[in-house]
Amino acid sequence: EPTLILSEGKPIRFVRNEILGEPHNWHDMGYSYPDFVDWDGDGVRDLVCPNETNRIFWYRNIGSPRSPRFGPRQQIECDDFPDSPDLLSLSASRASDPKSNNGVYPFEKEQPFMWRTGAALADFNGDGLMDLVTHSGERPVAKLFVQYRHNDQTLRLRADQELQLEDGTPISDAIVSRRSHWTESFRAIDWDEDGLQDLIYSVAGSRNGTKDGGSIYLLRNVGTKTVPRFAEPVTMRCFGEAISITSHGPHPWPGDFDGDGKPDLITCVEWSVYPFYSHAALMMKERPSYLLELIE
Numbered sequence: 588e589p590t591l592i593l594s595e596g597k598p599i600r601f602v603r604n605e606i607l608g609e610p611h612n613w614h615d616m617g618y619s620y621p622d623f624v625d626w627d628g629d630g631v632r633d634l635v636c637p638n639e640t641n642r643i644f645w646y647r648n649i650g651s652p653r654s655p656r657f658g659p660r661q662q663i664e665c666d667d668f669p670d671s672p673d674l675l676s677l678s679a680s681r682a683s684d685p686k687s688n689n690g691v692y693p694f695e696k697e698q699p700f701m702w703r704t705g706a707a708l709a710d711f712n713g714d715g716l717m718d719l720v721t722h723s724g725e726r727p728v729a730k731l732f733v734q735y736r737h738n739d740q741t742l743r744l745r746a747d748q749e750l751q752l753e754d755g756t757p758i759s760d761a762i763v764s765r766r767s768h769w770t771e772s773f774r775a776i777d778w779d780e781d782g783l784q785d786l787i788y789s790v791a792g793s794r795n796g797t798k799d800g801g802s803i804y805l806l807r808n809v810g811t812k813t814v815p816r817f818a819e820p821v822t823m824r825c826f827g828e829a830i831s832i833t834s835h836g837p838h839p840w841p842g843d844f845d846g847d848g849k850p851d852l853i854t855c856v857e858w859s860v861y862p863f864y865s866h867a868a869l870m871m872k873e874r875p876s877y878l879l880e881l882i883e
Contacts, residue, residue, distance in 0.1 A: 705772025
């Protein structure tokens with residue numbers, strides 16, 4: 588049976604108005620993008636949760652690898668981007684302003700992260716610490732944020748660089764020719780087993796127009812362990828057909844789910860269905876055919 592994930596004994600909940608405060612917004616949603624990674628480098632995996640707002644939170648695992656328990660909610664803060672009650676109110680005000688520069692998801696130079704965008708968490712610069720890839724708060728372009736050890740040995744996060752394709756093109760939904768602009772997600776996986784962290788990039792609104800009509804794309808890391816660069820997006824397909832299964836997702840989770848040593852995908856859609864795509868189905872250009880013969 589499913590079990591609630593608790594923080595200090597209470598259910599974890601993300602809702603815009605509870606996070607940002609007044610003025611309250613009609614688009615009071617949650618849209619969490621949870622990831623289970625060792626954010627603080629202590630050997631046990633923690634819970635990191637981007638959500639509908641442009642603040643990212645995490646919960647330290649105070650339990651064990653087999654029996655996780657989570658402490659209080661903490662905000663992931665980035666150097667040069669201090670947060671405050673006044674800035675929370677400013678974000679809420681901008682999102683409710685009819686003259687907002689991007690509707691209920693305003694671009695904000697004061698914030699490091701973008702609204703309603705999932706994050707890829709992995710070591711992207713080869714120093715052994717967990718890093719984060721998501722869209723910049725100022726414009727919807729993928730940006731790398733890296734952790735480092737401060738002089739006092741505490742872990743801190745700093746903005747590093749906007750990520751690019753190998754030809755220098757910034758990574759945004761323009762690389763997949765998307766016409767609608769809401770909900771995107773990045774996930775990290777070494778898809779081709781070359782030792783570099785690749786990106787699984789997913790977008791909503793595929794039915795309004797995207798590259799190949801798809802909604803999930805592979806961005807292979809063709810750079811180095813310290814300087815990531817990415818190849819042109821490859822449309823993820825099931826037996827040769829582009830995956831386009833929802834208008835609000837599909838937020839795919841890559842991993843080996845069938846035990847064959849190859850990464851698969853589990854996705855989600857707005858009506859609570861979780862399609863599974865095996866690696867073989869994703870890589871094969873067409874569904875295999877079979878011939879049955881009667882042997883007498």
